[in-house]
Amino acid sequence: MASERPGHFPDERGGATVRRTVVVPLDIGIGRPVEATVTSFDALSHSGEHVLIGMGTPGDIPLVRVHSECLTGDVFGSLRCDCGPQLREAQRRIHERGGALVYLRQEGRGIGLYNKIDTYALQDTGMDTFEANTALGFAPDARDYAVAAQMLQAAGIHRIDLLTNNSDKSEQLRRNGIEVVHEIPTETHANPHNIRYLAAKSTVTRHGLTLDAGRDVKEALS
Ligand SMILES: Nc1nc2c(ncn2[C@@H]2O[C@H](COP(=O)(O)OP(=O)(O)OP(=O)(O)O)[C@@H](O)[C@H]2O)c(=O)[nH]1
Numbered sequence: 001m002a003s004e005r006p007g008h009f010p011d012e013r014g015g016a017t018v019r020r021t022v023v024v025p026l027d028i029g030i031g032r033p034v035e036a037t038v039t040s041f042d043a044l045s046h047s048g049e050h051v052l053i054g055m056g057t058p059g060d061i062p063l064v065r066v067h068s069e070c071l072t073g074d075v076f077g078s079l080r081c082d083c084g085p086q087l088r089e090a091q092r093r094i095h096e097r098g099g100a101l102v103y104l105r106q107e108g109r110g111i112g113l114y115n116k117i118d119t120y121a122l123q124d125t126g127m128d129t130f131e132a133n134t135a136l137g138f139a140p141d142a143r144d145y146a147v148a149a150q151m152l153q154a155a156g157i158h159r160i161d162l163l164t165n166n167s168d169k170s171e172q173l174r175r176n177g178i179e180v181v182h183e184i185p186t187e188t189h190a191n192p193h194n195i196r197y198l199a200a201k202s203t204v205t206r207h208g209l210t211l212d213a214g215r216d217v218k219e220a221l222s
């Protein structure tokens, strides 16, 4: 893919359009600032203020991470989930290889922050993360990745390697016109506080998660 400057993708307009792209220096924890492009959009199918962060110099197949917002994990360092370390891993790997971070404002797997906090209270009584969503009347996972496909297409990115353990993301992107060439797993960021959260992802949904020692997360709990 041609690229005029690091992290910049040509603007190819579909239904959704690029609203603005600006260049910002980012501290991604590698000891020096890196240059990134931050892109906003108009006419997306989902009303959140979703952004695409372009980093590095992409080759033919950019590395892309579609990351769902987690204020508690991404910003405040909550150990209840693995979102913060996954976000930092993604930024580092995308910068190294060239590609984009699609940051989706679909907090709490799409149910919002307050509802996520309500599910935490239910989880503290023994439910897993998906059961707690259902108990509150929500789908177990209410996210819709069509908007991520629209952002990628508007930014001129049609063929990607996707950094995820969640095959549902790849399938939804493919259904919405993105060619996912490879699904690349993230590291497993386990700690004593998020091990049940990881186990629920591994057993209830199809997340492929393996602990560093090579053991599957469900085995670690059995
Ligand atoms: N409803 C709910 N959402 C949560 C909870 N913990 C984290 N989340 C949200 O889960 C989303 C991240 O989803 P995950 O299931 O961890 O991972 P994923 O995006 O499906 O898969 P990966 O690409 O492999 O990271 C973020 O939007 C978080 O805010 C929880 O207990 N309940």
Ligand SMILES: [Zn+2]
Residues within 6 Å of the ligand: 070, 072, 073, 074, 081, 082, 083, 084
């Ligand atoms: Zn989280």
